[in-house]
Amino acid sequence: MMHHDGKMEWRSPCPISSALDVLGDKWSLLIIRDLILHGPRTYSQFLDAPEHISTNILASRLDLLTCLKLIERTNPDAASRNNAYQLTESGAALRPTLEAMGKWAGAHLSDFHADMVRMP
Amino acid sequence: MMHHDGKMEWRSPCPISSALDVLGDKWSLLIIRDLILHGPRTYSQFLDAPEHISTNILASRLDLLTCLKLIERTNPDAASRNNAYQLTESGAALRPTLEAMGKWAGAHLSDFHADMVRMP
């Protein structure tokens, strides 16, 4: 198993910049979204999301989010098979950010994306 | 001048996913942050931000954000020299998202990033 060496690179002391150092990509916040919407989730349940993340990207994001303690395994000691991931308190605290983001998209992106819906 | 062909790819109808289709990278929200914090800003002022975006990335992001009407030129008809970018109403509406994100980072990232400060 490959796991992160814990050495994060921070571009500046700005909190927003730091948040984006962790979450500034197209997938990390989608993983958090799935966990907020559906509760604990297994590897293959993440793969079933409509955005279709690929397996290696999912594994690397789960690894990073675990290292930074935004998520954790539901049963750390059990075999990885059928084991799930869940939010920590830190990950769950991203809910207001995601709500603000979803609200913004609903209000300001519908001109460009007619098929967008209220919530998945 | 090269400009975007307006064809965005949307991964799903989910608003959060759609927001991340636009803003899910390490730089776009930092541009919005600069505009919220400092008001209208020129090309070289963006380059002076402590995170040091490179010129080509900045140009392509400004172009995309302009196409999606999150930002606009302060004086569209004037020469590009010394012209600045400012937020539209749509871009300004991202303030709650950035505030939530900054608040989250301040509360949950300081264990990993000791040098982080309240606000830049």
Added chain:
DNA sequence: CCGGATCCTTGTCGATACTG
């Protein structure tokens, strides 16, 4: 000079095949 555009290198993403 300022606002980019271009070139080139490096790194990350994404698809698919594969393994315990």
Added chain:
DNA sequence: CAGTATCGACAAGGATCCGG
């Protein structure tokens, strides 16, 4: 089922060049 290995495509970074 939960990942890992591999490889090609593409995006980011960095330096420099150019038009006004």
